[in-house]
Amino acid sequence: MRTNTIVTLGPASMQPEILRQLAEQGVRIFRLNFSHGDAAYFSSTVAAIRDLEGEIGHPLTIMADLCGPKIRIGELPGSPVHIAQGTRAMLGPSTLQTRFDPDTVYFSLDMPEVLNGLQEGMPVYLSDGMLRFEVVQVHEPDRLFELEARNRGIVTSHKGIAFPGKEHKLSALTDKDRRDLDEAVELGVDAVALSFVQDRQDIMEAREAIARHRTWIPVVAKLERKSAVDNLESILAVADAVMVARGDLGLECPLATLPVLQKRIIRACRHAQKAVIVATQMLLSMVSNPVPTRAETTDVANAVLDGADCVMLSEETAVGEYPVEAVQFIREITESAETYFLERVQGPYPPKKEHNPAKYLAYAATLIAENMKAKALVSHSTSGMTARLLSSRRPALPVYALTPEQRVVRALNFFWGVRPRLADERIDNHLERVQEFVQRSQDFEPGESVILTSGQPTPGQTKIHTNEIKVYYK
Structure with missing residues (x-):
């Protein structure tokens, strides 16, 4: 499974046993909706996820989703x-x-x-x-x-x-959001989703609030305003990921244009090496039904075929009657769609004609790997950038990403086909770290080949970046 599934936690899914079943189905990202709770409400769930992470041996990512300035009418006399x-x-x-x-x-x-x-x-x-x-x-x-x-x-x-098409001069961070963000960071979440983003300044405000805690976690920009779509390029320059939040975006923009907007946003994110999440009503009928509709299965598959990194379930897993079944269905749909997606693209995506050596190195690595029928691509990167570059080429092979930063390990769960792992810092040389990982991993059999990428300092090099591709046989 290359396309990641994000599940929203709520009364139907916060129990430890349900969390375990979701993780066993491949879920690696859990969303906490701060529109329906605060840090105190979610504290026991965060602890349960951390315990589960240690038991299953896979990094699990916790994303706090802030409410933002949702505009509502007041008390309506005679309601309804x-x-x-x-x-x-x-x-x-x-x-x-x-x-x-x-x-x-x-x-x-x-x-x-x-x-x-x-x-x-x-x-x-x-x-x-x-x-x-x-x-x-x-x-x-x-x-x-x-x-x-x-x-x-x-x-x-x-x-x-x-107010479709109308820009509102409201900050994406309300006073409540600022309190929730501070408490969520202290609670130990791994990412934050910012609602009703309009421009890059909204992202920068969130980054500054996070930095005051002397830490870094990725910021996900939720595209719910037409102004955000208009400012997509500048938002991508500062955000770590983007969510196509089709509910409110479908109110801001004509519904007939929404499918094409989704495709354009996904393509722009891939070119920028930023993860993209498709959300809202993916399998909505499964809130009360044990199987999805035909239209829903097609919608999920189309998100995968468009190139999404993640698909997200909301009410289906938060309050629905079939949270585990919903995840099972979405996994089956994404795996089926991925098979056709890889048949259709017929090889890694080539970069645009631009001066970007890192992107071309990643492309070269994916070409070599597929030509050799290698088992996987294995990269070492402190920031995770190399893994993101490899993922953006959409190779058929899995991308193992080694990094010494636990925060980066969990951030990489958002990216298509990436399997993040914590690097062994007892080994100084990055290439040796990667080779030792391959030797110890049970995912690779003796004699199988993998393509390794790493960054090694060389004379005259002022900044370490990926500069080595190696064919390695276990």
């Missing part, structure tokens, strides 16, 4: 309210709600700054896009608006509200 097509409603700050009689449908906001720049003709969506309105009159610029429903449905208090 039935909305007919053509219904008029008012939208504005909660301080103006008393102007209107109880029969008026009034959507109040505690963050009225998001209304700045809203104009007549702009769309407004509620209840995850199930209810769609249009601004028909601006009563007070940036403050009070009249809406008209374009379809019918039911809306309740505190539902999410979206």
